[in-house]
Amino acid sequence: xxxxxxxxxxxxxxxxxxxxxxxxxxxxxxxxxxxxxxxxxxxxxxxxxxxxxxxxxxxxxxxxxxxxxxxxxxxxxxxxxxxxxxxxxxxxxxxxxxxxxxxxxxxxxxxxxxxxxxxxxxxxxxxxxxxxxxxxxxxxxxxxxxxxxxxxxxxxxxxxxxxxxxxxxxxxxxxxxxxxxxxxxxxxxxxxxxxxxxxxxxxxxxxxxxxxxxxxxxxxxxxxxxxxxxxxxxxxxxxxxxxxxxxxxxxxxxxxxxxxxxxxxxxxxxxxxxxxxxxxxxxxxxxxx
Amino acid sequence: xxxxxxxxxxxxxxxxxxxxxxxxxxxxxxxxxxxxxxxxxxxxxxxxxxxxxxxxxxxxxxxxxxxxxxxxxxxxxxxxxxxxxxxxxxxxxxxxxxxxxxxxxxxxxxxxxxxxxxxxxxxxxxxxxxxxxxxxxxxxxxxxxxxxxxxxxxxxxxxxxxxxxxxxxxxxxxxxxxxxxxxxxxxxxxxxxxxxxxxxxxxxxxxxxxxxxxxxxxxxxxxxxxxxxxxxxxxxxxxxxxxxxxxxxxxxxxxxxxxxxxxxxxxxxxxxxxxxxxxxxxxxxxxxxxxxxxxxxxxxxxxxxxxxxxxxxxxxxxxxxxxxx
Numbered sequence: 001x002x003x004x005x006x007x008x009x010x011x012x013x014x015x016x017x018x019x020x021x022x023x024x025x026x027x028x029x030x031x032x033x034x035x036x037x038x039x040x041x042x043x044x045x046x047x048x049x050x051x052x053x054x055x056x057x058x059x060x061x062x063x064x065x066x067x068x069x070x071x072x073x074x075x076x077x078x079x080x081x082x083x084x085x086x087x088x089x090x091x092x093x094x095x096x097x098x099x100x101x102x103x104x105x106x107x108x109x110x111x112x113x114x115x116x117x118x119x120x121x122x123x124x125x126x127x128x129x130x131x132x133x134x135x136x137x138x139x140x141x142x143x144x145x146x147x148x149x150x151x152x153x154x155x156x157x158x159x160x161x162x163x164x165x166x167x168x169x170x171x172x173x174x175x176x177x178x179x180x181x182x183x184x185x186x187x188x189x190x191x192x193x194x195x196x197x198x199x200x201x202x203x204x205x206x207x208x209x210x211x212x213x214x215x216x217x218x219x220x221x222x223x224x225x226x227x228x229x230x231x232x233x234x235x236x237x238x239x240x241x242x243x244x245x246x247x248x249x250x251x252x253x254x255x256x257x258x259x260x261x262x263x264x265x266x267x268x269x270x271x272x273x274x275x276x277x278x279x280x281x282x283x284x285x286x287x288x289x
Numbered sequence: 290x291x292x293x294x295x296x297x298x299x300x301x302x303x304x305x306x307x308x309x310x311x312x313x314x315x316x317x318x319x320x321x322x323x324x325x326x327x328x329x330x331x332x333x334x335x336x337x338x339x340x341x342x343x344x345x346x347x348x349x350x351x352x353x354x355x356x357x358x359x360x361x362x363x364x365x366x367x368x369x370x371x372x373x374x375x376x377x378x379x380x381x382x383x384x385x386x387x388x389x390x391x392x393x394x395x396x397x398x399x400x401x402x403x404x405x406x407x408x409x410x411x412x413x414x415x416x417x418x419x420x421x422x423x424x425x426x427x428x429x430x431x432x433x434x435x436x437x438x439x440x441x442x443x444x445x446x447x448x449x450x451x452x453x454x455x456x457x458x459x460x461x462x463x464x465x466x467x468x469x470x471x472x473x474x475x476x477x478x479x480x481x482x483x484x485x486x487x488x489x490x491x492x493x494x495x496x497x498x499x500x501x502x503x504x505x506x507x508x509x510x511x512x513x514x515x516x517x518x519x520x521x522x523x524x525x526x527x528x529x530x531x532x533x534x535x536x537x538x539x540x541x542x543x544x545x546x547x548x549x550x551x552x553x554x555x556x557x558x559x560x561x562x563x564x565x566x567x568x569x570x571x572x573x574x575x576x577x578x579x580x581x582x583x584x585x586x587x588x589x590x591x592x593x594x595x596x597x598x599x600x601x602x603x604x605x606x607x608x609x610x611x612x613x614x
Contacts, residue, residue, distance in 0.1 A: 033404055037404075039404045039407055039408070041350075086589065086593070089593060090592075093592075093596065094348075095348055095403060095404055095407055096342065096348045096545060096548075096549065096553075097549070097592045097596055099348065099350060099407060099542075099545060100542075100545060100546060100549055100588055100591075100592050101588065101589055101592040101593070103542045103545075103546065103585075103588060104584075104585040104586065104587070104588030104589040104592070105585065105589065106585070107581040107582070107584055107585030107588070108581070108582055108585035108586060108589070110581055111579050111581040111582035111585065112582070114581075115579060115582075224538065228411060228412060228415050228538075231408040231411060231412055232408075232412050234408065235401075235405060235408050235409055235412070239404060239405070268419045268423065269416060269419065272412055272413065272415070272416045275409070275412055276397050279397050279398075279400055279401065279409065280397070280400070283400040283401050283405070284401075284405070285405075
């Protein structure tokens with residue numbers, strides 16, 4: 001029996017969970033880039049918002065899943081409102097203005113968080129019926145909740161695949177991503193598509209924040225960390241490519257997780273080294289159509 | 290009398306601005322002197338970014354990295370390894386380090402454009418942030434470093450300027466801005482500078498006319514980074530310390546914010562923007578409890594309703610109140 005299999009399996013499970021989570025965040029980001037051509041640096045704030053929804057709503061309702069449901073609905077509402085009030089005015093503007101407007105949003109989100117919940121680090125309890133560990137081999141165990149996160153993310157990824165590839169709305173989204181002007185001429189109501197894609201992106205990022213909240217800390221600044229990694233994922237995957245985002249998220253997650261096991265000195269750099277190599281080879285990302 | 294052209298107004302404003310800053314210490318407001326010299330450093334930082342964003346058309350979201358390279362350059366040489374205190378050594382070494390590093394980073398990031406460029410510059414700046422946060426060999430730590438002193442300016446045993454004197458420091462920073470602005474002014478008027486502005490106007494045409502666009506972009510990237518490093522160097526010297534927050538993405542965002550506040554593509558935009566941003570922050574901190582909320586809201590409204598920045602206000606008023614022809 002090879003004793004090193006167990007730890008490797010644990011790291012692989014961690015990497016899959018991290019990668020799927022990154023995918024949920026980055027897929028919304030890449031769709032928003034692809035369909036609307038808008039760069040939104042407040043996307044990490046949506047992830048943070050989700051985590052804080054999970055924290056406060058679980059406290060209020062006493063049930064994590066009810067909290068996630070209410071939080072998801074609230075996030076989509078927030079997304080619809082932001083698209084209507086702010087982002088829909090930015091599609092024709094330059095990227096600098098888009099960056100700055102979303103920077104303003106980050107400041108507003110951080111202040112709302114600081115005023116309503118405070119600046120301390122919180123945690124969300126794992127629902128009791130999921131709070132157990134499963135044995136891996138002879139001595140090791142693995143917390144089931146992390147596997148649960150991966151399973152939920154896989155379900156969402158499949159649902160996203162069906163939505164984008166098999167439904168009428170999905171074909172509108174794809175049309176918008178490949179050529180929004182042409183799609184509009186052919187009768188697609190691009191305004192509705194934009195609003196839908198934006199709130200879908202917000203919903204996915206917030207959902208990622210909510211589902212991951214019991215497995216990690218709910219803390220200030222968590223949004224920006226995730227945002228920068230998601231940017232790297234989008235750069236590697238190619239703007240507008242959801243499956244590119246899935247592939248890139250997995251690459252980054254495995255590199256990051258196994259990097260910190262085998263090369264702890266350069267682990268935090270590894271993500272960026274991969275990005276630099278991809279830039280040398282394919283500056284437009286691996287899956288850019 | 291001949292009516293004054295727009296250029297004449299600009300030159301008069303420049304003169305008034307520099308004379309005001311020159312005379313400012315006479316008011317003997319020590320606290321504000323410190324603040325003003327910080328604004329002057331920020332101005333230099335914003336102007337250096339303007340070369341990229343406003344003149345070359347490259348929206349960099351990682352400019353704070355170069356500010357940090359300049360600041361840590363001095364900190365590493367003077368305090369971490371104590372190799373040199375002299376300005377004649379530390380300043381050139383810091384600037385050359387910025388030039389070399391920005392040449393390497395530029396080689397990667399300039400292969401991209403548009404949204405990619407914004408994301409990639411942010412990601413590379415994050416690498417520099419991690420380095421000064423996590424790598425002890427270059428003085429990396431969460432808290433940064435306190436510096437032992439300011440650089441000496443010694444020529445043949447004679448101290449030209451004693452930077453420990455606050456007044457000398459103030460005028461040294463002001464001179465730094467002045468020299469950099471003159472340099473930028475000349476650079477932008479040189480054939481190379483003209484070509485770089487042509488890239489912003491129409492990159493494909495410049496390429497088909499036969500200009501080595503990538504090389505020119507790289508030069509603009511390096512020049513802009515070196516000037517930002519100079520600003521960072523001055524900051525470290527003035528504040529006796531460095532910390533990783535100098536390289537954080539907030540700093541990069543602030544630099545972009547200053548440009549859009551002041552208006553891009555004129556060197557005075559950076560100055561207006563730097564003063565406006567610092568004053569706005571001070572105002573919100575002094576008079577409101579939630580300064581981030583107010584600043585954020587101001588930014589959102591500014592982008593939505595005043596995309597040309599404060600510089601565009603006179604022009605907007607003129608169009609609004611002008612006579613119908």
